[in-house]
Structures are given as structure tokens and as C-alpha cells.
Amino acid sequence: xxxxxxxxxxxxxxxxxxxxxxxxxxxxxxxxxxxxxxxxxxxxxxxxxxxxxxxxxxxxxxxxxxxxxxxxxxxxxxxxxxxxxxxxxxxxxxxxxxxxxxxxxxxxxxxxxxxxxxxxxxxxxxxxxxxxxxxxxxxxxxxxxxxxxxxxxxxxxxxxxxxxxxxxxxxxxxxxxxxxxxxxxxxxxxxxxxxxxxxxxxxxxxxxxxxxxxxxxxxxxxxxxxxxxxxxxxxxxxxxxxxxxxxxxxxxxxxxxxxxxxxxxxxxxxxxxxxxxxxxxxxxxxxxxxxxxxxxxxxxxxxxxxxxxxxxxxxxxxxxxxxxxxxxxxxxxxxxxxxxxxxxxxxxxxxxxxxxxxxxxxxxxxxxxxxxxxxxxxxxxxxxxxxxxxxxxxxxxxxxxxxxxxxxxxxxxxxxxxxxxxxxxxxxxxxxxxxxxxxxxxx
Amino acid sequence: xxxxxxxxxxxxxxxxxxxxxxxxxxxxxxxxxxxxxxxxxxxxxxxxxxxxxxxxxxxxxxxxxxxxxxxxxxxxxxxxxxxxxxxxxxxxxxxxxxxxxxxxxxxxxxxxxxxxxxxxxxxxxxxxxxxxxxxxxxxxxxxxxxxxxxxxxxxxxxxxxxxxxxxxxxxxxxxxxxxxxxxxxxxxxxxxxxxxxxxxxxxxxxxxxxxxxxxxxxxxxxxxxxxxxxxxxxxxxxxxxxxxxxxxxxxxxxxxxxxxxxxxxxxxxxxxxxxxxxxxxxxxxxxxxxxxxxxxxxxxxxxxxxxxxxxxxxxxxxxxxxxxxxxxxxxxxxxxxxxxxxxxxxxxxxxxxxxxxxxxxxxxxxxxxxxxxxxxxxxxxxxxxxxxxxxxxxxxxxxxxxxxxxxxxxxxxxxxxxxxxxxxxxxxxxxxxxxxxxxxxxx
Numbered sequence: 090x091x092x093x094x095x096x097x098x099x100x101x102x103x104x105x106x107x108x109x110x111x112x113x114x115x116x117x118x119x120x121x122x123x124x125x126x127x128x129x130x131x132x133x134x135x136x137x138x139x140x141x142x143x144x145x146x147x148x149x150x151x152x153x154x155x156x157x158x159x160x161x162x163x164x165x166x167x168x169x170x171x172x173x174x175x176x177x178x179x180x181x182x183x184x185x186x187x188x189x190x191x192x193x194x195x196x197x198x199x200x201x202x203x204x205x206x207x208x209x210x211x212x213x214x215x216x217x218x219x220x221x222x223x224x225x226x227x228x229x230x231x232x233x234x235x236x237x238x239x240x241x242x243x244x245x246x247x248x249x250x251x252x253x254x255x256x257x258x259x260x261x262x263x264x265x266x267x268x269x270x271x272x273x274x275x276x277x278x279x280x281x282x283x284x285x286x287x288x289x290x291x292x293x294x295x296x297x298x299x300x301x302x303x304x305x306x307x308x309x310x311x312x313x314x315x316x317x318x319x320x321x322x323x324x325x326x327x328x329x330x331x332x333x334x335x336x337x338x339x340x341x342x343x344x345x346x347x348x349x350x351x352x353x354x355x356x357x358x359x360x361x362x363x364x365x366x367x368x369x370x371x372x373x374x375x376x377x378x379x380x381x382x383x384x385x386x387x388x389x390x391x392x393x394x395x396x397x398x399x400x401x402x403x404x405x406x407x408x409x410x411x412x413x414x415x416x417x418x419x420x421x422x423x424x425x426x427x428x429x430x431x432x433x434x435x436x437x438x439x440x441x442x443x444x445x446x447x448x449x450x451x452x453x454x455x456x457x458x459x460x461x462x463x464x465x466x467x468x469x470x471x472x473x474x475x476x477x478x479x480x481x482x483x484x485x486x487x488x489x490x491x492x493x494x495x496x497x498x499x500x501x502x503x504x505x506x507x508x509x510x511x512x513x514x515x516x517x518x519x520x521x522x523x524x525x526x527x528x529x530x531x532x
Numbered sequence: 533x534x535x536x537x538x539x540x541x542x543x544x545x546x547x548x549x550x551x552x553x554x555x556x557x558x559x560x561x562x563x564x565x566x567x568x569x570x571x572x573x574x575x576x577x578x579x580x581x582x583x584x585x586x587x588x589x590x591x592x593x594x595x596x597x598x599x600x601x602x603x604x605x606x607x608x609x610x611x612x613x614x615x616x617x618x619x620x621x622x623x624x625x626x627x628x629x630x631x632x633x634x635x636x637x638x639x640x641x642x643x644x645x646x647x648x649x650x651x652x653x654x655x656x657x658x659x660x661x662x663x664x665x666x667x668x669x670x671x672x673x674x675x676x677x678x679x680x681x682x683x684x685x686x687x688x689x690x691x692x693x694x695x696x697x698x699x700x701x702x703x704x705x706x707x708x709x710x711x712x713x714x715x716x717x718x719x720x721x722x723x724x725x726x727x728x729x730x731x732x733x734x735x736x737x738x739x740x741x742x743x744x745x746x747x748x749x750x751x752x753x754x755x756x757x758x759x760x761x762x763x764x765x766x767x768x769x770x771x772x773x774x775x776x777x778x779x780x781x782x783x784x785x786x787x788x789x790x791x792x793x794x795x796x797x798x799x800x801x802x803x804x805x806x807x808x809x810x811x812x813x814x815x816x817x818x819x820x821x822x823x824x825x826x827x828x829x830x831x832x833x834x835x836x837x838x839x840x841x842x843x844x845x846x847x848x849x850x851x852x853x854x855x856x857x858x859x860x861x862x863x864x865x866x867x868x869x870x871x872x873x874x875x876x877x878x879x880x881x882x883x884x885x886x887x888x889x890x891x892x893x894x895x896x897x898x899x900x901x902x903x904x905x906x907x908x909x910x911x912x913x914x915x916x917x918x919x920x921x922x923x924x925x926x927x928x929x930x931x932x933x934x935x936x937x938x939x940x941x942x943x944x945x946x947x948x949x950x951x952x953x954x955x956x957x958x959x960x961x962x963x964x965x966x967x968x969x970x971x972x973x974x975x
Contacts, residue, residue, distance in 0.1 A: 229710055231798075234795060244794070247794070248794075254793050256793065259729075259736050260727055260790065260791050262794075262798075264707065264708070264797075265707070265709055265802065268711075269671055269672050269897070270895055270896055278761060278894065279894050281894055282892060282893060284702060292702070293699075293702050293834065295834050298893075317804070318722040319974075341893070348699060350794075351690070351697060351792070351793075352677060352705055352706070352792075353794070353796025354796075355674075355707055356893040356895065359893070360893045361894075391727065391736065392738070393738055449725060450724035450726045451724055451725070451803045451804075452710060452713055452802045453712050453713055455712055458712070528761075531763070
């Protein structure tokens, strides 16, 4: 799929929503990410919205006042039904012509020189007054393992003699995760209780997990799906992706170590996964694409995972960071502390490769299905996307600036993931953030 | 949970649906399994039904003519909504008091001496005229690995030096499967195409899978779920199970061998899983419960997986069999040939243990979630629940009675699983069957 730019990418565009024009805003008029929101505490149905500056535009309300008139793709019952739904699945199912027309329409009505401002102003809600739901009903959730650096570092801890398995450089390794326990930013969950086997113990013990960790990931929302038996080829793969979000794949390392063989992680991961409320479309990210490449020493992808434009623009330049706010920091009014940074461009596999690999055997994807990228750790040790890596398997403690220390997460810890892309002469396109808090185990 | 019998279990009961009184019927009046059906080719909405003999009773139609009048649990809007739905999820969510009242009401109106409800005869459809849908919208699907005999046999093939991993006898090993590709009996699916690495090859190859297999399993439908963070303890576990079905976990062994480490099976399994249309309730199976026991040499379950009545009645005596009908057999009008038999009572873990283990970390289950038991292989080699085991890893071919041979499945092969329970003086309670057919790979 060739990356094409259009008028919505014009870096000169400004919005009549003034906060969108601040250079540090995650949500300038060139971004326009989708989410699902309502007024905080209102108990009304959730609604589809687009973030613009520090505001949210209510899309059903905008549609009702004919803000999208004149776009043939945005007329008719299917679009009206989709835009009035309490989640994005139906809009995701409509495909790129509709997403693209909607983006163009939104860009035009939100521009500083747009007509009809007054009525649209009534369709705004400040983000500070909103609460969010999951952007979609997630039918199936698949988590991949695309960071060679993470796989190598973790492999060393779990299998010192055999860190990187022979399939890693050939197969985009993935596994099915739990959809029911995925929550939106702000999720709070109890420390899981489960079996573990301490290295020195003869038999397993039962109790709260001790090695609680986060994983810094990108989430990939599927748009249009495929019928059972059909493959989504590399040249079509990105047309089936609605957009990207931030994803924290919480993990209990001591549970994982004891349970994961031979069928993979289960209770170590399925208690909670948290994603950001905003889904950034691939179209918004188009100007920030990067070349994807393989080291000459590594195998080139098999033909079914290769494509002509892969090496020009297969990757996404998305800067990622992890921050920690402990209970003490919150009590003291201290800001969260950054633990690490990395970048999605270092992923060993691309988004398109994940979609194609997932379907090459005929497995059917549905609108709203979620893929996780796997922990995004960069090549340098300080770019690790989990505590397991940063503390070298729980051996080297992290000194926080307020005097606290961490090997793994403690009760009351809030983890914050942020992501954004930036490029000379272009606005910052942000993902906002995803936060989640570890509560004490049930008593 | 103590097993209690009531008037619906009375072996003397006969139905006015004459075919239900045949001793070889899977669906006597003591069974009453639930499913979702419509008239074949009608393109109408699917409806909830109960199998009785060779007929299906349409429950919404029966409710509409007040067949369930007089049962307080079966009045009100929640029940009416649930029974009129095109899948069982809402009925599953209503819990044991409603399921049990409905079973009692059905038993009474279907008895030979029932007061003449001639109108109920109009609510019947012959099974021969019906087609089925999945009994529920399956939010999440989890597959376990509860047969020690299967785990040992397969372990020998994948890890000759390390067949049974140290966690097996302590942890009910499970992993998340793909919900989107689960189909109801009659499912046809293409041979998957994927990466494999032949043992003698230097690098992987891409093409149709060569080692296609079935897996003989029991499916477990969750009824009422649990809130995130809550555990379903052993004494409550069976009250959260709506019922059991048959499940075929199709597997591509050559894909599995190359991809499964370290995160478990993925493309090797997620192209198709097939279940039977009928869900047999735990109440129907109550008279057929069996003692569950551990060999003295094996560890007893940790306390969270133990319960007072486990050793009296924790297991289910369900006889299972696998049959194969090749394309040639079909062309010749030959009956399917039995490949093996086994029994669910040989499972190393019980249904209750699977539910409790799944939730002990706070993972939330929802109504309609499906658990697979894992391949049910018995202690004897001929009781193996997969071709991988029966052919000793594809080395020892199976001679079919018509002169054909099999190491793994060939295009056009139909696999049929059947299950039933029987006991002296009690009627046969059957699961019907689940069939599925392997089609050629896409060209």
C-alpha cells in the first residue's frame, strides 16, 4: 500500500478549537483520533467522539446537524447507524473510503476558516469533563512479540542457555490473549493470586503474585475483517487496520515462569490489559512512516510477508515512554517519574506483517479485534519496555528520585504509557496516555 | 456442590414424543439439551430449542403459548427476553434457579401423561429439517490440557527428553484460543497454509499444512460469570457452568511444531474449531457423576483446587468416540469408521477445577464463554484422542477397512465425534455428534 498525503496532512492547518493549535498538543487538527466517551458521571450511553485539542467533538451530534453533508460516503443508513453506536465496530467495518471521507469532513469543519462554527461548538465536550469506554467491543485479542530486543532479553532470563528460539526471526510469534479483561485507561485491578514455584521450593505455593510488571505495547485495531479461509495479503493489510493505540499488557512474572510451558502465558496475563481511549488512524500517521529494514545478518521475510514498499515505509516512527507514579508520589503531589523510552520503529515485524501472518492460514479477523505489538524494547538496555528487563530479572533495583526503590510494581503504583510522533516541519501527533493502577490482592 | 437428583431424573419418565422413548435415543426426556436452530434454508432468525427424541421444541413458541406458566422463575421480562434471543447467552446469565425451573417445566410438559397441550406439537420441528448455529456468542474461548495421557504422549513427540513438564501435575494448563473461528457441527474449512520447518530443512518453507489432525474434546459453556477481581471458588464452580458439548480442536501439527515456542499454539489451531449444536446441562448429567481420584504417587490438588465432594462425584462419566468418513467412503456410501474411544472420567482435572483455576487470579468469565477440556486420551494407546497419538507421530499408518490408509487427515475427510453416558437402570444421555470436513487448501 503506497502512502499518500492529502489536504488533511497540511502542516499549515489550524483549528478554531484554539487548544489544538498549541505545539505541544497531542491532538492537532492533523490527528483526529477516534474514541468513545460520555460526560463524566452522566450514566448516559457512550458516544463516538474525535479528540481535537483539549476537547472532544461528538460525532453523532455533528452528524445530526449535517456537519458531514456533501460527502457521499457519509450518507445513508449504514453510516448513520455506525456513527450513533456506543462503540466503533460498525464504523470500523465500513472501511477506508468511509474513514477517509470522515477524516476529510472533520478536517474541513474544524479548520479555523470553517463555516457554521457556532452549531459545532455545541457538539464539544472538554476532555477534562469526559470519561471513556473501550473504543470497540473486542471480539478477539491477539498479542504478538515483535521486539527482537525484548525477546532476547526475556529469553535470557527464562532460558539462559537458549534465549532466542530458532523460529523467532522467521515467524511473527503471537498468541491469543483474554478479551474480557481488557479495560480502558484508568483501569484499576487487584494483584492476582495464583500458583507460583519459588526457585528454591520443592513444590508450588499459592498466594499473591510478587513479580508484577507492565509491558509497553502498541495496540492495533482491525477495521474490516476477512472471511474464514481468506488471507489478507501484504498489499491489502493496512487497509484492514483502523488505527493504533497504546496498550499495557500487565504481567505477573512469577506466575508466568511456572505456568507458561508448553502452551504459553495464561493466568500471568489474563487478569487485566489496559488500552488508551484514543485510536490514531493510519491516515493520520502517514507523514511519519519510516523505512523498515532487516539487518543483513538476519533472514529476509518469506515472500508472503514481503511487499515492494516495505523497505520504504513499512515502519511507524512512534516515540514511546513509560512513567511510574507511586502511592507516595501521589500523596506528596509529585509528578510521575519516567522509567524508560523506546520507539515502535525498532519492531522486528511491521503492522502489515502481523495482519497477513494472522490470516495466512485462513483465520478470520473481525472489526474491533485487537492485536498487541508485544513489548516494545529498543536496542539499548535503558529502552526496555518492562521492569523484568530494566531490573535484569528482579536483581537490580531502580532508585526513584523520591528515595523509593522498585524491582517490580507495588500496590498503589500507577503506570502511565505515552506515545507520539514528531518530525521536522510537521505537527506532533499524539496518542494521549494510558494509565492503570495495581490494587492490593483480595484478602 | 452436592449432586442432587429430582423428579426430572426419574428413569421411568416417558415422553409423548415417541422417538424420545427409544432406548438408543441420545435425547430422552431425562436429557433436554439446549441449542439454537431454524428450519433448514429458511434464512429466518435462529431460535432457542431443546432436543427431544428426533424433534426440537421451540422454546420461544412454547413460552408464547404459556407452556411455562406457574413457574415463578420463568415469568417476567428477563426470561421472556432470554428465551426469545437467537443465542443462549441471556439464558445462561440467568443462573441455576432459572435453568432448573425451565428443565422441570420442560420435563412436565413433555411427559407422556402431560395434560393435553396439543398446541405444543405445533412447537416441534424434526431435527432432520433443522440447521444449527453456535449455541452462544462466544466472547472468549480457553482451551485446557486435562488429559495426562495426552500430555505425556504428545510431550514425548515434541520433547522426547522432557515429555511431561514439572508444572503439569500441579497447574491446570490452559491457553486462550480463537473465538472467531469456532463453528457449529457441519463446519467445512480449508486446509491452512502457513510456515513450517521440515526436520531436514535449513530454513522454513511455506505451503499447505501436511499434518492435519483432530482433537477429541469436551466443551464447557459458562453460565453466570464473575466480576473482574472475584474468584469462583470450587464450591461455586459448577453453578457457573451451563452445560457441556463436544468439541473438535482441529490442529496442524507441522505448523504447531515450528511456531509454538515460547508462547503456545497460534496458526496451528486458530483456523477452525467445531462444536456440537446441543449443550447438555450439568443437571441432566447428575446421575452419571463419578468419583474423581488422584493416584497416590501424584500430588493432591492445592487447597484452592480441592473440595469435600471432589473425590465422591467430581468426574463425569462421558463415553467419547471418534469416527472418520473419507471422501471415498462417502462416494461408496460406506459408513464412517471408528478410530478410537475414550472417557472424560479419565481427565486429570475436573470441570470445577478448570473454572476455579481460570478465575483464581481475578480473570472475569462471561456467560457464553467456552472452555475446552483439551484432548481426551485414555490410558490405553487405542484410547488416543488424536491422530498424532494414534499414528505415533505420523510414523505408523492406520489401515482403514476399505483399503485406504491414514497418517494424518486428507482433503475431503470428515471427522465425527460422539459422546454419551449410560448406567445400569438409567436412560442413555447423549450429546449427539459434531462433524467437520477438511477442504483442500486455497489455490
